[in-house]
Amino acid sequence: MKMKFIFSGLLFLGLLSGQVELYAQSGPETVISPEDKFQNAFYEALKQKGIENYDKAILELEKCLALQPNNPAVYNELGRNYLSQKSYEKARVNFDKATQLDPKNKWYWMGLYDVFYQTKEYEQSIIVVRKLIEFDAKFKDDLVSLYMYTQQFDKALELINELEKTAEKSKTREMYKLQILSDAKFKGSEKNSLLEMLQKNPKEESNYIALIYLYSDSNQEEKAYEIAQLLEKNLPESDWAQVSLFKFHLNNNEPQKAIKSMNQVFGSNKVDNKIKHRILNEFLIFVTKNPQYDADLEKAIGYFENDKEVQVSKEIGKFYLNKKDFSKAIKYLEKDLQEDSGDMEATRLLLQAYADSNNFEKLGKTAEGLIDLYPLQPELYYYAGLANNQLKKFSKAKDLLESGIDYVVDQKQLEINFNIQLGEAYSGLGNTAKKELFFQKADKLLKER
Structure with missing residues (x-):
């Protein structure tokens, strides 16, 4: 996502040329120096911009420009006002002039970036962001997003891999990486790269997860299982290892091991709720064919009692109602209504279950x-x-x-x-x-x- 910075006109006080000097003379009138005229107009421009009176702010800034035609702060403020009016070309011209006059000021480049980003000129945004990275390496995340927008996936992947070594983890980056790796073109080289990284740093959990995904997506389940086992061995506390091992144990008809992995995942704060819901759904399907594990299902549902996103008991009730297993449907729908007595959808489903079961x-x-x-x-x-x-x-x-x-x-x-x-x-x-x-x-x- 694009970073947002709050800019205050007060940052420019040091850029305003000259000290304020008053030239007094005898008589009722006071002579106002050019410096005073400039400062008064500049402050007035800031005030008018603050109340969103952009036209008046621009008039005041034009007075400033007549007095100091090479002051980058004035051009930057003009750019800001034109940007607020969505006059993008005028904003661009003024920000561009500010960066030419003072290329070492990050805020002027930020203004130019704002213009290109808002007008979706992502190729131009890339040029500006590369410049901004010289001021702040955090802009590399912006560059990743811009590469994704412009479908330069090879550059995005290269930068993501670099950031995985040097920066804090990012869910957005992980999402981008999975998106890129869904393209077969990138899978082979990325597998080799990840295997090399695992040898160099066997404690980096994200590399295991990416490899498991790649192997699973390529129907190389045995390889994926090997990596999941390796992750569990090298990082025994990893909850992500259990996410993969759960499915492998279930497929290998090892229900007790699968249940152990499932319970560890459900008790984790690191694993996303969507993944937990997927695991619960897979276990639910397993239990319909293996009812001797009903008690384990009950325990699993208990992990979701305070879930604000999904009413798990109701969803399980729906599942059993569709399967025409009315006794179980009634059991879970009644449980849902104990938790939320005002749930009319669950009420209707429960009444239908009573009717269907006579x-x-x-x-x-x-x-x-x-x-x-x-x-x-x-x-x-x-x-x-x-x-x-x-x-x-x-x-x-x-x-x-x-x-x-x-x-x-x-x-x-x-x-x-x-x-x-x-x-x-x-x-x-x-x-x-x-x-x-x-x-x-x-x-x-x-x-x-």
Whole structure:
């Protein structure tokens, strides 16, 4: 990402030429020296820029320029004002002039960089950033990004590898590197480079991770496994080794080893949550085929109790509902609602799970209880009516369904379902005319879909 610097006009005070001198004379008027005129105009320009009155600031700076036509600070301030107005060409001309007059001032080059970056002239930005690197090596990260934007992946990779040795780790750099290495063109040479780096520095974790990724992506699973084992050997505390070893152990039908690796990853603060969710999903699929490890799944889910990004219990409930394993779906959806009783999506899924598993007593009791809390939710009336129909409490079902159907808006399938259940209720009550009326309404809605 592009670095942002806060610039204050006060930094230029040392650049303003001359000391302020007052030339007094007898009489009511005071003669103002050129230096005073310059300083007054410059301060006024800073003030006007501060209140975003850029046109007035520019007029004041033009007065300064008439007095000191070779003052780089004035050109820089003009550039800043024009940049704020998005007058990019005028901004560029003024920043360029400032850098010519004082090429050793980083801030003037920064202004030029701002222009090229905002106008997406990344090739020009690269030229300026190379200059800025002479002032501050941190701009090398900007250069990496610019190489990526201009698809100069070979230069980006070379610079990333250099920064891995000399600078602090960066997630952005890691992301760029994985993006580059997804191209087969770079994989072979990068593998060799990483292997050489591992020999020189066997304690650098990122090189192992990159190699594991490269081998896995090239379907060289045995090689990837070897590197993961080497990482575990040389850096036994590495949580990243366990990320890879988990999958290998699972594939090799070594569930106890996989579970051990999984638990270490879940307890780590270093591993990204997205990776943890992926591992949990893989383990969930494994447990559906191997239910004897249900207890380990329960323990794994416990690591995510305070997860703000994903409601894990609900997602597992959805998974089992789709698999038509209703007892497990109910178990996890109930768990989710214990953690967040206001989750209406989980509520609807739970009611559907009760219905699909023919647990109508539970369905009716739960739906009716929720109507008191959420009286405007039509699905609650529908499920309560469905349950009472199945329990042959037709009069109660009719009352619930007739109360709830008024809340159905732009939900055609739900409206169809209401009419079907009303038909069932009136059928149970022996009212053939009403039964036919509601079944006909349902049939008409079905044809309109």
